[in-house]
Amino acid sequence: MTSKVRVRFAPSPTGNLHIGGARTAIYNWAFARRMGGSFILRIEDTDPERSTPENTAQIIRSLRWLGLNWDEGPEVGGAYGPYLQTERFASYGEMLELLKKKDAVYPCFCSPEQLAARREAALASGSSFIGYDRSCRNLPPDDVAERLSSGACHTWRLKVPLDHGPVIFDDLVFGETSFPIEQLDDFILVRSDGTPTYNYVVVVDDALMQITHVIRGDDHLSNTPKQILVYEALGLIPPHFAHLSMILGSDGKRLSKRHGATSVEAFADEGYFPEALLNYLALLGWSLDGETTLINAELLTENFSLERVSKNPAVFDETKLAWINGVYLKEMGASAFIDALIPYLQDYGFTRSGSAADAPGVLADVAANRSWYEAIYPLIAERAKTLRDVCPQIAYLFSGGKVALDEKSVEKCLAAPGAREALASSLELLSDTALTWELAPIETALRAIPEQLGLKPKVVFQALRVALCGNMVSPPLFESIVLLSREQTLSRIRNAQETTSF
């Protein structure tokens, strides 16, 4: 086949975009870009009960957030539209007429109750085949015509060619796969209410949109032979298929809400970067070479290949995602970091003027104190995995002249022998207005204290840390002092002295 590659991602908007769907979308996109083909987004919204426009909008937002772009689909249009299945009903009807003309389908008048009863009976009798028994397949033509004209309730079923032989296709991930024809029943194409079923619409849409490669979850592997039969009934050549194995939770079961965050949106809210999620998902089930753990969109789209997609299901490991996210955090730079952090600062209500009622908005505060905010970045970049991690760690920078002291830390560091002297000396040195409020002079001055007092550096600095940051664990001390300003630093030391005086 020499025609241009055309692939699609076809989510059904019955919820938000999940990790599994996101990975399928990424692989389709990467494959299209790698092959110089087209990536198409099609919304499968034929289930009116569960599909909503909100979900569609949400899915599109998540795909965009991930950095994916499509050549055809909602929002961008294209020559093979519409791209919402609910707007494509006419073609399903036309194709049904074609199938009727080819005598490839027949009406079935069995009721759902009858079918269920027969299925149960078949199951109970130990029969290996529990599909439709084809009782309407050979009804006398006159009878059929009569029932049809009298408006009898009926579905349309595919007339599976009995002499077909096994349905064989070469899956681009799983290799040659074969299904015995006896296992395939005359499944329903069009329901009694006139709506088409999934295995029918997906074929019509993919055919009409001239999709060349169907890349989707392997829960569809067993549906593939049915769809191939529809292609054949229509007189069409089926596309290539590539099935992707599932993503599992840590317990080895299919990933679901039970496992915590599973939607792309949830990860975005947690403060994961799109580049990091894309990176992680790209390598969850596909590998560049077995060595590469960090990959960006460019490298991915230059090298993606279906041959290197893994057949095994993969367990989703948020710890590794977090590690990757940390790498991106460390590399993004102060400016981008602060921009990304703003929503979280707003969440916590952090501004330089503390929680005063007349505090300016976070946006204005950041704009007015840009360099101060950017100075936070080197303090935190190595200590946080996600943006949401950041705020608790930098809360002490936003509490003004006072900081809440952690009890345990006070006990361990402020109540320790030498702590009082350390605070007193620090207060004295830092009060000296001759001391320039910059990192080097501050650090030089404070580093002299341990020797002067005959104390271990650790004792002195931990006491000061607790006094200033409220906790024995914090970002670097001297840098924090610079950010806190002389006024706040002195105030916090005095405050700590009061707490510890006895």
Place this chain on the structure above:
RNA sequence: GGCCCGUUCGUCUAGCGGCCUAGGACACCGCCCUCUCAAGGCGGAGAUUCACGGGUUCGAAUCCCGUACGGGCUACCA
């Protein structure tokens, strides 16, 4: 029940007949660095030798057949 698919360190994976006494990454442990925590550097443990059992072959994690386990389909859901 039937059909289909899968099975390499805890996890993601490399491996497509000899380079494997199985490599990388995350996680884990230790040491170094150090004002704490991280980060970083160095090292370690970790796969009863590649689910198990048979073959094929001079030679198998790699090919074939069974078994076990897991998953999917078997809907007038998608």
